[in-house]
Amino acid sequence: MNGVTAPDQTGKLQFDTDRGASRSKWIAGLLALALIGWMGSGVILPSADPDAGVVADAPDRAVSVAVMDSVAQDVPLVLTAEGQSIPDRAATLRAKADGQIASVAVSRGDLVTAGQEIARIDAGIAEAQLVQAQTQLAQAQRDYDNALALQDRGVATEDRVSQARAARAAAEAAVTSAQDRLDNTIVTAPFAGRLNDLTVNLGESVENGMVVAEVLDNDPLTVVVQVPQQALSRLQTGQDAQVSFITGEQKAGTIAFIGANADQQTRTFRVEIIVDNPDSVMPAGLSARVAMPTGQARGHFVSPAVLSLGTNGELGVKTVDADNRVVFSTVQIVRAQTDGIWIAGLPEQARIITVGQGFVNQGDPVEPRAPTQDQTALVQP
Secondary structure (H helix, E strand, O other), X not given: OOOOOOOOOOOOOOXXXXXXXXXXXXXXXXXXXXXXXXXXXXXXXXXXXXXXXXXXXXXXOOEEEEEEEEEOEEEEEEEEEEEEEEOOEEEEEEOOOOEXXXXXXXOOOOEEOOOOEEEEEOOHHHHHHHHHHHHHHHHHHHHHHHHHHHHHOOOOOHHHHHHHHHHHHHHHHHHHHHHHHHHXXXXXXXXXXXXXXXXXXXXXXXXXXXXXXXXXXXXXXXXXXXXXXXHHHHOOOOOEEEEEEOOOOEEEEEEEEEOOOOOOOOOEEEEEEEEOOHHHOOOOOOEEXXXXXXXXXXXXXXXXXXXXXXXXXXXXXEEEOOOOEEEEEEOEEEEEEOOEEEEEOOOOEEEEEEEOHHHOOOOOEEEEEOOOHHHHHHHOO
């Protein structure tokens, strides 16, 4: 049969004489040579530079940011503190005698002058005691005069004159005491001010020591604030201050007192500012904000929106240099206002990034542009 040999002596078939019997050997040899050549190509023919096929890094792409030109200005440094107004003087008036209220001369809330009568206690007994004391004094004076006359004639002794003199002195003391009791029936204002309270009415009975009225002197008005330790050295008595009351009124004031001992709880110092208050128009007890100028500095006026945080958490502002690259500068807030803040730490002239600072970092290239009208309204004070 074509392609198949006869069996050999062992009885097995032989294919050596077939025309396609050696073809598989040639194919296997060729594949082996190809594999050996490919594996050796890395030694005989070194591979090309691994970076040769990589496209070079593209240059940094500039980010568009809004920039505001700013020039440093002189900034008045102001220390602000919260406090409240208190009277310049306050007095609680008490009855100094027992009896019924015979008359009331003023009403609560009235302005009174120093020595003005507030109320009067029935003085019938006190007047009678004064008359009696005055009569006894007159008798004692006559006895003393007679003793002197008798001594001059040689009839009275020195002891009699001394006794008469002592009796006269006792009578004089009794008159003084009776007069004081009579005077104590009249309650008067110790100083000019406003009658803040009146606790008695006509016909009411009072006892010695009972509260009758309260008088406040609100002119000038005193505003008390607490100042931190680090700011104390920048204040001095006589320094001007601006006081803004919670009612909306503003008054010029003067520092009148600076405490010499810190509060044990807050470690702050008491500072008193006096404010002129004609006719005591401003009441005591109002909350107030006091602004006290403490010096001057150079700074830029910006919106708080331009502030950024550095990698270490420091407060700063991002600006653009002459090469249009981002510069991060640490700044300090030297003064805060309702419409913006003053910061120090930037050059005299600076291009401040107002929009887009969150997308760029130190050294990044940027494309500065002027902020739009809407952006200006959002970021500028």
